[in-house]
Amino acid sequence: MTSDGRPIHVLHPGFWNQEPGPDFRDAVLQLGGGTPSVGDVEIDVNAGGWEGHGHAGNPAYARVVLQVIWETGSRRVDRPVLALKSVLDSPLGELGPWLDDEAAETLPSSTPGRCCGPLRSVPADATTGLLDQAAACRLERKVAEFTARARHLGWEPVLWEALFSALGYKHNVWPMRRLAELMRPASAPGREAVDVLEARLLGLAGLLPADLPPGPAARHARLLWDIWWRERDAWSELILPPTVWRRAGIRPANHPQRRLALAARWLASGDLVDRLERSFLRNDDDPISPAKLARQLMPEDGGGNESGGFWCHHWTFRSAIPFHPVPLLGPARATDLAINAILPWLIARARTGRDPDLAGRLEQQWFEWPTGQDNADLRFARRRLWAGNPNGIRWTAARQQGLLQIRRDFCQPAGALCSDCRFPDLVENVRLENHSGDSKESRGGKNRE
Numbered sequence: 001m002t003s004d005g006r007p008i009h010v011l012h013p014g015f016w017n018q019e020p021g022p023d024f025r026d027a028v029l030q031l032g033g034g035t036p037s038v039g040d041v042e043i044d045v046n047a048g049g050w051e052g053h054g055h056a057g058n059p060a061y062a063r064v065v066l067q068v069i070w071e072t073g074s075r076r077v078d079r080p081v082l083a084l085k086s087v088l089d090s091p092l093g094e095l096g097p098w099l100d101d102e103a104a105e106t107l108p109s110s111t112p113g114r115c116c117g118p119l120r121s122v123p124a125d126a127t128t129g130l131l132d133q134a135a136a137c138r139l140e141r142k143v144a145e146f147t148a149r150a151r152h153l154g155w156e157p158v159l160w161e162a163l164f165s166a167l168g169y170k171h172n173v174w175p176m177r178r179l180a181e182l183m184r185p186a187s188a189p190g191r192e193a194v195d196v197l198e199a200r201l202l203g204l205a206g207l208l209p210a211d212l213p214p215g216p217a218a219r220h221a222r223l224l225w226d227i228w229w230r231e232r233d234a235w236s237e238l239i240l241p242p243t244v245w246r247r248a249g250i251r252p253a254n255h256p257q258r259r260l261a262l263a264a265r266w267l268a269s270g271d272l273v274d275r276l277e278r279s280f281l282r283n284d285d286d287p288i289s290p291a292k293l294a295r296q297l298m299p300e301d302g303g304g305n306e307s308g309g310f311w312c313h314h315w316t317f318r319s320a321i322p323f324h325p326v327p328l329l330g331p332a333r334a335t336d337l338a339i340n341a342i343l344p345w346l347i348a349r350a351r352t353g354r355d356p357d358l359a360g361r362l363e364q365q366w367f368e369w370p371t372g373q374d375n376a377d378l379r380f381a382r383r384r385l386w387a388g389n390p391n392g393i394r395w396t397a398a399r400q401q402g403l404l405q406i407r408r409d410f411c412q413p414a415g416a417l418c419s420d421c422r423f424p425d426l427v428e429n430v431r432l433e434n435h436s437g438d439s440k441e442s443r444g445g446k447n448r449e
């Protein structure tokens, strides 16, 4: 019962969220016998945690349909609240360690979806075929999007938008893309020094810190501020509010300050797009590979050696890298840039230039590119589809993309209850086709015998 006396039916508890935001996402609850609603569930010790933790007014919590707390206090709240103390046997002191140590193993898992059973009954190569089809679909969408956008903007701005978006990682795609739009006039070859571009990008992003303790970070910020003071008025109406950036839960290596420092170096080089074209569109003898692409993308002062610039020794302005210098671009980010931006852009260029052989070679590279970094979205999708890690699949970056596409096309519209999802039928068809193929083969074998 909620604290105001309405019965609650949990049709699906939602998915335990390991990232910032409400504790469970996409629960399906029926409150007071009304129509079931889909939304998030937040867990706090008491109802005041809602204001105390800043959830009120935070858009990330706008979908919360239930706050679960330990015990109700005297204050009245106008949202559905479920208090647990009076209905559980254990005191809070016992529940804490249990939740930390064993809960994940002992709770019945509500994550696997309806397709989990059918997927177990198809062989790994058929599953791989499904992933490849989904990956091809994702690639085609990207190529079509780039081609359509290039008709309006030209090819170079489209690549900058894609590169900036990929640097935004999952949570900061839109502010990054906005910066690419704002920097468009400045991306002409060889126009400006790296400090000028870094100051402008960080200034426009609203990410240039004002008060830092004395040290290398304060000196570097001061250098950039000296440039940005002179430009700021001209850009004042376009500066992004700091609230557009999501920083909670982002690893220091993916901090937007660091990503913008890398983008400033690409822009300052003045010829990144030209180099990519020369290396991978006009050079038949030099197919694109992870190592070659990494060489093209790594800025001169960003290689992570002792003499590297400020950003090789600092994750952000406020956190230094404690041990060895770290390059501005690591293999995981390079893979992300290749798969989501550079290869689809090159394929679109090759197709538009009516060079099917080159387009085919680039597509093959896209499909064979080594895996990118595992992430929460991929782990979640594997738990939904296979209740863990599937056996026998040779993963590539494209197959990871295929899995994300299945999640987007099937899981997101269907919700936690897999309502009306057609994917299990699709898997079943694959199983039947595979089975009939096996039978024909074995009949053929018998006949030959």
Ligand code: SF4
Pocket (backbone or CB within 6 Å): 112, 113, 114, 115, 116, 384, 385, 406, 410, 411, 412, 414, 415, 417, 418, 419, 421, 422, 423, 424
């Ligand atoms: S929504 Fe569809 S694809 Fe996603 S887990 Fe459920 S059955 Fe599988």
